[in-house]
Ligand SMILES: Nc1ncnc2c1ncn2[C@@H]1O[C@H](COP(=O)(O)OP(=O)(O)OP(=O)(O)O)[C@@H](O)[C@H]1O
């Protein structure tokens with residue numbers, strides 16, 4: 001059955017960032033499952049040589065660098081390779097074809113990528129934007145209705161989102177400036193591009209999330225559109241119930257474990273309040289559903305929980 005489409009999917013590009021290890025890739029994959037279940041042709045993009053999403057979804061192969069692998073109905077995954085993206089982009093501009101081949105063989109593209117600070121990041125975000133264009137660089141392919149970018153962690157993610165502005169100012173005129181300006185206006189537009197920040201409920205990730213949100217507002221002229229507090233643990237025990245535990249005839253190890261979990265849940269609640277107080281956009285929570293790594297079954301479970309939270313937002 002076709003599922004309801006959430007407002008967050010009503011755009012061209014969703015960029016996901018947040019501190020390292022907070023669940024960005026997991027949530028990118030879960031959002032991919034939900035968007036494709038709403039029959040939206042969706043591609044989840046990984047960067048920096050990562051290709052975890054196909055396995056997470058339960059698909060046996062990831063495809064080669066730069067390829068778009070269909071992993072489920074209406075769902076594709078890819079790993080953006082900046083150098084391949086540059087060759088693909090240049091193939092529109094460099095004629096004849098033999099000259100392009102010569103440039104590839106002489107390693108000119110690697111030279112550009114390694115010499116221009118931010119070149120790699122510019123190509124990554126530009127390629128992500130290109131995947132949603134009706135007019136793809138490779139004229140044979142169709143654009144996706146939704147691109148979900150599992151972006152680099154906080155500082156690197158922000159740097160990547162700033163590169164189109166930097167390059168459009170440096171180049172001013174010509175194809176690089178035009179291309180950079182196109183991506184710059186996509187990223188600045190909250191209707192076309194949604195930024196999702198993922199955080200766990202500890203002091204440092206919460207600090208980093210609030211700082212990143214403020215930096216986005218300052219440097220891109222728009223903040224995040226949604227914050228997802230991931231890995232929430234709840235125990236619903238009152239302080240009185242805990243005090244009573246000490247006197248009860250229960251194994252001391254079990255009591256210690258219950259107290260430890262209660263302590264963590266209490267700290268998380270404090271951090272959640274801090275995150276809520278500082279957030280300038282809607283915030284939803286996702287529970288910690290396993291102590292092991294998330295696999296395809298757990299991902300489905302997380303997607304269902306995410307679906308319910310996004311429904312409440314509407
Ligand atoms: N809600 C959750 N419940 C239980 N485990 C989770 C949850 N979300 C993520 N995880 C687990 O946390 C770990 C980190 O998740 P993930 O790889 O998605 O984070 P990341 O932000 O993409 O990390 P990196 O910055 O290294 O790319 C993984 O082992 C994942 O299975």
Ligand SMILES: [Mg+2]
Nearest residue numbers: 024025026150
């Ligand atoms: Mg990741």
